[in-house]
Amino acid sequence: MRFIYTKAFAFFSVCVAIVAIVTFLEAKGYGGPIQAVFINAPRPVAAAVSSLARPVRNFFSTVYNLKKITDQNVQLTSQVYQLQQQLADFNQATRENQDLKQELGFVAGAKNQFTPCTALAQNPLGLTDTLIINCGQDNGVTEGQGVITQGYLVGKIIYAGKTSSTVLLITSSQFSSDALVSSTGDSGVVEGSFGSGIILDQLSQSAVVNKGDLVVTAGINPQIPKNLLIGQVGSVLSAPGDLFKKATLVSPIDFSNLQFVFVAQ
């Protein structure tokens, strides 16, 4: 008997029809409940396995990185002293700034509002550099909005369903956003780069960029607020003949382990 007349082929056709229905529901924005079931069903097992695996991994990781941690500790201690001094200067400048604003009758800009969200799925196979969060249109989330965690930009919303949304992480090669070097105000474009993290591109050749400079959002895109931290300049990549300067950025965020994020509104 030919395969297309068998019960197996009929079953296969039913499976394909189910896929078509689920895809249609997802495209129309009604896929939230199905997505929630498939994302939440393995969560108890994942949490149990993770709670066993994490301490073991942390132990071996700590042993492996012991020398690095000691060196880092010395560096960070000296950095703390420097930052304390800077903080004192900053407080002084803030007070002066407030006094001057009062004198000039300066109108304060509206503060950003952030919606707290929880990561539902963290892309276990590392296929798309995306994150699914539990906030959607019902929470005022729309496509294009910036997403932050610990004060750093981590991505932007690329799909907003009714109860959940997809965040494109800053490390994705499909991500791009305006940015500027905090110390000099030179503007460029931040892009993700597969395998090598984050790149600050399209800086003019006359721009002054040094290792350790902070890079923040420029605020040209109204959906991503100005002055959100993106990262620190790691190394400058530029040849004399290049049209633009390029630099790698280092972010302290562990993009593979995002638990809570905030959507800028």
Added chain:
Amino acid sequence: MKYVIYLIVIIILAGIQTGLFPYLKFFGAVPDLLLLFVVGSCLQREAEDAFFVALLCGLFVDLQNGVFVGSYTLSFLLLALLLYLVIGRLVVFELNFKYLVAATVAAVVFTGFLAWLISAAAVHFGWAAAAIDPHIWRSRLPQEIAYSLILCYPLYSLATWTHNSILKLQGKKYRII
């Protein structure tokens, strides 16, 4: 009843995939346990079971990774169909290790490429927001194949054990792993 057993096994595997393998990366690659379970189920020569497992595993992979729904589900279903047809027609004797290795390598390459193709087409037509990164092919495929080959036999054994447990519950004869 048998579908409930498959569902429980797949949920446990999806949980292990999410909870354990982010800590056990091999040069940046992680194995796809659900794909290996689909391969193992296809080698049991039960078409309906294999298609059901492929459907569920594909939906889990698509929805958990935020890719266009259908990318992996259709790839897994087509893989199950191909393996069923090839094994049913070409492999007349008992399955051996060579078939398992060949099926695993073919499955990783076939589903990876097809899922990327479907997700890229979905983005092109405006049905999806994010496609699977094509650089994955360049940077992770050899590691992924190697990792999958290490785990293919345990997952095949799990599929056989699940299949035999179902047969036992139904009071039928079953095979030894």
